Amino acid sequence: MPDDGIILGIDLGTTFSAVAYVDAFGKPVVIPNGEGQRTTASVIHFYERDECVVGDEAVKMVLVDASNVVRFIKRHMGEEGHTTELFGRRYGPQELSSFILRKLKDDAEEALGHPVKNAVITVPAYFNSAQRGATAEAGALAGFSGLSIINEPTAAAIAYGVERKGGDRHLLVFDLGGGTFDVTVMELRGTTLRTIATDGNAELGGKDWDDRLLNHVADQFVQKFGVDPRDEAQTHQELYERCLHAKISLSTKPRAVIPVNFRGHRTIVPVMREEFEDITKDLLGQCADTCGLVLEKAKMSWAEIDDILLTGGSTRMPAVAEMMGRLSGKAPVVGINPDECVALGAALAAVLRHRPQHLAFHNWRSNMLNETNEPGPPETSAPAEPNPGAGTLPGLRIADVASHTLGMVALDVQLNQRVVTLIPEFTPLPCERRGRFAYAYDGMTAVRVEVTEGVGTHPDEVTVIGEVILDNLPPRPRGTPIEVVYRYTMNQLLEVDVTDIETRLSRRARIVLKGALSSEGFDAARTRVAAATVH
Amino acid sequence: MDRRELEELDRFLATVGQTSLYAYYGVPEESDTSDVEAVIKKRRSWAQGQQSNPKFKVEALFLIKQNALIRKALTEEPEDYRAHTASSHAHRNVESFRVYIRGILSEGEFSPTVEKAVRNQGRELGLAEALVSQQIGEALAAAGLSRTTDDETTPPPSMIDFYEALQAEPTSTLEQLEQAYRVRYRWARNLNDLALSAEMLNGLDQAWTVLRDPARRARYDAQRERWSQSGGRRPDGSPGYTPGPTPQGQTAESVASGPFLDMPPPSLAHLPPMPVLPMPVPPMPVLPMPVLPAPVPPQSAAPPRPPPPPRSEPKPLDLSDLEPVRLRGPKLAMDVADTVVLRTGEPKVRHRLIVRNQGDGRMPGRVVADHDWLEIVKPQLDPNLLTQVVEVLVHADRMPRRTASAALTLITEHGERRTITFKVSRRSAVPKALAAGALLLLGFAALVASGVIHGPHTNDAVLTLLLDPPADQVFVNGLVVGNGGTVEYRATNPDAPIRIRVEADGFGAHDELVQLEGGRSIERRIQLELTDAMDWTPPAGATAVALDRTAAKVVQTHATALAACLPIRGAVDAHFKAMVDPTGIARNVELLEPADASPDDRRCIRRVFRTMRFGAVAGDYGEVDTLLRLTGGSP
Known part of the structure; x- marks a missing residue:
């Protein structure tokens, strides 16, 4: 990352996005968008070829022009071959995301009064390499030249300032957003922040709560008048918005009312908070379930969790905090707006990583030295000597881990295909793993190693992210040993070496991510995104 | 567990092609709760990684969202769930048993020895004694046979009157019956006692299944006529409309409708789990299907080859002896039912499945099995064969239990997928006399298995x-x-x-x-229609890039499809020119040779070009100019 100017922290969410930076006093601040809102809806409306509007205006167009509105594009990141056609032009998920990022970037530049070139973009901890690659590409398409990607729960942990407390602590980050839900257990050991386990549901979020409320209200209307307001798209959407606002009100008030008008019938449906919590009880149950699973994966109990952090707008619902309190026996940490904390954390992380001279870094460092029992880092190491490696800092270290299991396809004794795991998920990086294999047939002169990502034993269950072919061998007898080495570096790059041990012939490959645009395609897309008008 | 929850689970099982959660998780019903917990957890964490995999997304999301429900079914209230699966199993078993008896009776004789064997079969299917007798009686009546000796040992069977069950007149029209069925269905659905409600619904379904079909209704009416003519007594001397067992503590209304229950309710929950359909078949490694001369080369003589089969460039097919038809791509077809039921006394049985490619083009694919006792001799399909034999070795001696099932799946690279369920039981030989019934049952089992979740009749x-x-x-x-x-x-x-x-x-x-x-x-x-006319003029000042040989290869791989567009007899040299936009999509296609192609032919060529994927173009647009020899028709 070039050492000039400020770095934006961007929370690129499924339903809402936010952007923040660290000001001259070392304080992370949210940058409001052009309309003055602190978060921007991740919705794009195309009103003409290459002309689009992002944010609230686009949300309104869902009513009028649904076919030209793009929502939930984050769910398709890294999906190979996913395209959306708008005004006769096909857009991949990267390009569409880049329109959102461009809107955030343009608005931030306007607010700050100068161009911004650098950003840290957050992704969910469960994103695989293709999804991360696609996100990075979206950033590049939007015109960021210096980019890095960090995990959302890591950013949230940094925003909450847990690093100041020192000692060995375990954190549970509960992230319930508009369309996704995930739970991550992290460990702060000394000055190292490490992800231990994560789990989630890619299709559970505030929207499910809204839908429940909507159906509840609509059912009452049907009972009363015999007509269903959901039958008409426009009324449906209006009612949806009213329910959304009622849900937000119910977070702070015990009662909300939802007016419904349809085909000349009108009524006002009052909803009590208890009633709302009752009809959405099972959704919360799913969340509790996932928490249990993550703890089990981390081999920990609730008693061992020191802090619970709630992020994502949907955690504003009092039932969430209440449930977490009941499960864990401790109150969740409060103090930061859950909508903004990931963006704030990303901005802070950006400074900690890439701007060791920044004031924020000094603030943080002096706090750390005062409050931890750990011996501080040697005086000489910072701040004069910024460590260029991503994730390494003189003091706080964000321990990068392999976000997904990596393995390869091999044949078993019955010559059926099996996936062999080489690097399990959450292995701290960098790491290197070796596997010994043998030729399966007599007279083989070539061998192909398919690199897979994901947990599973059958090739269908995992994603093949690349392959290495070792060929031009002299004919090899069955059983001749081969060695495969996976080297996972700090910058999320995988190097694969395949070596025939006897001849020492070997091939190396750096994995090219699937779903990423080819370089020609990238340039074409870059030109298009730059030429498009984004409001 | 309520009906909605059970239905939810059944719907899920239907999408994954399983009959019960126990089969889905591959655990026996009698497993410890802790074992079941362990497999649920394992599968749940598998689902976490599959959420972004389009292939398993739906399955994974269900496992994640309904984790609590699955745990409820298997660990918290397993009795409820087992009763539910048992009742659907029982339903299937009754149907199977019926077919079986019909097969036996086709021999035209019903001696005490045969009856004993039939009763044994009924017991093996887990049916209650009374129900077995009733079924025998009905089958005898339908076939117009009587027992060759006295039947005093037979307990009086209970009888179903379907009209009474629906509270309708025997003279009702189909519409009236349907109306009556719906009324009774709504009534039964709203009963407070869910177990009773389920039974009532089963009974109603059964009655409606018979009465909705004019042919079956006529048969049933004839049978009913015979009973009433014999003075309310059936040919075997038992009373005609004997009420079935009355459920305890029901309202007058539900008692009145009791008789149509075709299964004594108390026995439902106690039915032994029946994961397979056992049947008396002589040790039988083959299925009723033609075994063609195997085009598969013998395994031992297979030439050495590396595990990655070299991906040869798809060659244009020689169309000289084919009808010039519009290409559709490969299509997988198999001459076998979805379920293969084997009963064997041998430790190892060889089984063959015929796989055909009914479409055009190569059909690479593979065969996988989910249990290691089902060994696949050659796991790859030969892409070039139109008909081939997939050979499977069933290692009955390696099965974990006496009866087990395993799934064999064929997956082709063009995206088709077929799963065959093997239900295998280790057995000793049985009398040959029952083979006729068994064969009928076999055919029926396959039919039922394809619609297992949806009750006794296949309605897919x-x-x-x-x-x-x-x-x-x-x-x-x-x-x-x-x-x-x-x-x-x-x-x-x-x-x-x-x-x-x-x-x-x-x-x-x-x-x-x-x-x-x-x-x-x-x-x-x-x-599908083209989205645009494919007419495109490059903007002024745009620079064209000549696309190299890779583009020509792309065109070449579509040679067969292109040939199919033209009414070719013999070989023809075709000359194509196309423009490719920067994203690699063909925009403008010209056919220079043969010049006499009709507008329809040209349209067809354009469509084929639109399906081609050229790589992204480095310049403003690319130009493809290629000559290709196409063959087709007969010279």
Whole structure:
């Protein structure tokens, strides 16, 4: 990352996005968008070829022009071959995301009064390499030249300032957003922040709560008048918005009312908070379930969790905090707006990583030295000597881990295909793993190693992210040993070496991510995104 | 557990092709709770990684969202769930038993020895004694036979009057009956006692299944007539309308409708688990199907080859001895039922399945099995063969239990997938006399197994879509069901119309509402329209890049499709020119040779070009100029 100017922290969410930076006093601040809102809806409306509007205006167009509105594009990141056609032009998920990022970037530049070139973009901890690659590409398409990607729960942990407390602590980050839900257990050991386990549901979020409320209200209307307001798209959407606002009100008030008008019938449906919590009880149950699973994966109990952090707008619902309190026996940490904390954390992380001279870094460092029992880092190491490696800092270290299991396809004794795991998920990086294999047939002169990502034993269950072919061998007898080495570096790059041990012939490959645009395609897309008008 | 929850689980099981959660998780019903917990957890964490995998997304999301429900079914209230699966098993078993008796009776004799064997079969299927007797009585009446010796040992069977069950007159029209069925159905559904409600619904379903079908209704009416003519007594001397066991503590209304229960309710929950359909078949490694001369080379003589079979460039097929038909791509077909039931005394049985490629083009694919006792001799399909034999070794001696099932799946690279369930039991030989019944039962078992979740009758509707061009994605009611040139969709609930959507890159999407009919197969040809006319003039000042040999190869791989567009006899040199936009999509296609091609032929050529994928172009646009020798028709 070039050492000039400020770095934006961007929370690129499924339903809402936010952007923040660290000001001259070392304080992370949210940058409001052009309309003055602190978060921007991740919705794009195309009103003409290459002309689009992002944010609230686009949300309104869902009513009028649904076919030209793009929502939930984050769910398709890294999906190979996913395209959306708008005004006769096909857009991949990267390009569409880049329109959102461009809107955030343009608005931030306007607010700050100068161009911004650098950003840290957050992704969910469960994103695989293709999804991360696609996100990075979206950033590049939007015109960021210096980019890095960090995990959302890591950013949230940094925003909450847990690093100041020192000692060995375990954190549970509960992230319930508009369309996704995930739970991550992290460990702060000394000055190292490490992800231990994560789990989630890619299709559970505030929207499910809204839908429940909507159906509840609509059912009452049907009972009363015999007509269903959901039958008409426009009324449906209006009612949806009213329910959304009622849900937000119910977070702070015990009662909300939802007016419904349809085909000349009108009524006002009052909803009590208890009633709302009752009809959405099972959704919360799913969340509790996932928490249990993550703890089990981390081999920990609730008693061992020191802090619970709630992020994502949907955690504003009092039932969430209440449930977490009941499960864990401790109150969740409060103090930061859950909508903004990931963006704030990303901005802070950006400074900690890439701007060791920044004031924020000094603030943080002096706090750390005062409050931890750990011996501080040697005086000489910072701040004069910024460590260029991503994730390494003189003091706080964000321990990068392999976000997904990596393995390869091999044949078993019955010559059926099996996936062999080489690097399990959450292995701290960098790491290197070796596997010994043998030729399966007599007279083989070539061998192909398919690199897979994901947990599973059958090739269908995992994603093949690349392959290495070792060929031009002299004919090899069955059983001749081969060695495969996976080297996972700090910058999320995988190097694969395949070596025939006897001849020492070997091939190396750096994995090219699937779903990423080819370089020609990238340039074409870059030109298009730059030429498009984004409001 | 309530009915909605059980239905939810059944729907899920139908999408993954399993009969019960126990089968899905591969655990025996009698397993410890802790074992069951362990497999649920393992599968749940598998699901976490599959959420972004389009292939398993639906399955994974269900496992994640309904984790609590699954745990409730298997660990918290397993009795409820087992009763539910047992009742659907029992239903199937009654049907199987009926077919079995019919097979026996086709021999024309019903001696005490045969009856003993039949009763044994009934016991093996886990049916209650009274029910077995009733079924025998009905079958005898239907076949117009009587026992060759006295039947005093037979307890008086209970009897079902379907009209009474529906509270309708025997003279009612079909509409009246349907009305009556719906009224009774709503009443039964709202009973407070859920177990009773389920039984009532089963009984109603059974009555309605028979009465809705005019042929079956006529048979039933005739049978009923005979009973009433014999003075309310059936040919075997038992009383005609004997009320079934009355459930305890019911209202007067439900007692009145008691008799139609065809199974004594108390026995339902105590039925032994029946994971397979055991049947008396002599040790039988083969299925009733033709075994063609195996085109598979003998395994031992297989030439050494590396595990990655070299991906040869698809060669243009020689069309000289084929009809010039529009290409559809490969299509997988198999001459076998979805379920293969084997009973064997041998430790190892060889079984053969015939796999055919009914479409055009190569069909690479593979065969996998989910249990290691089902060994696949050659796990790869030979892509070049139109008919081939997949050989399977069933290692009965390696099965974990006496009876077990395993799934064999064929997956082709063009996206088709077929699963065959092997239900194998280790057995000793049985009298040959029962083989006729067994064979009928075998055929029936296969039929039932394909619709297992949906009660005793198979009512699936099959929709086959023939798509031009091969689709990137085919949706049914918003869910992806397949891709490629041929997509088959099996609807287990064909009453509601389904919304299909076909999408192919470069072509306009096709939306349609299709009404299916239970038990019917529908074939539908869909031709997608081009999204644009493909006329394109490059903007002023744009620079063209000549595309190199890779582009020519792309065209070459579509040679067969291109040849099919032209009415070629013998070989013809074709000359194509096309423009490719920066994203790699053909925009402007010209056919310079043969010059006499008709406008229709040219349109067809354009469509084929639109399905080609050229790499991204470095300049403003690319130009392809290629000569290709096409062969087709007969010279």
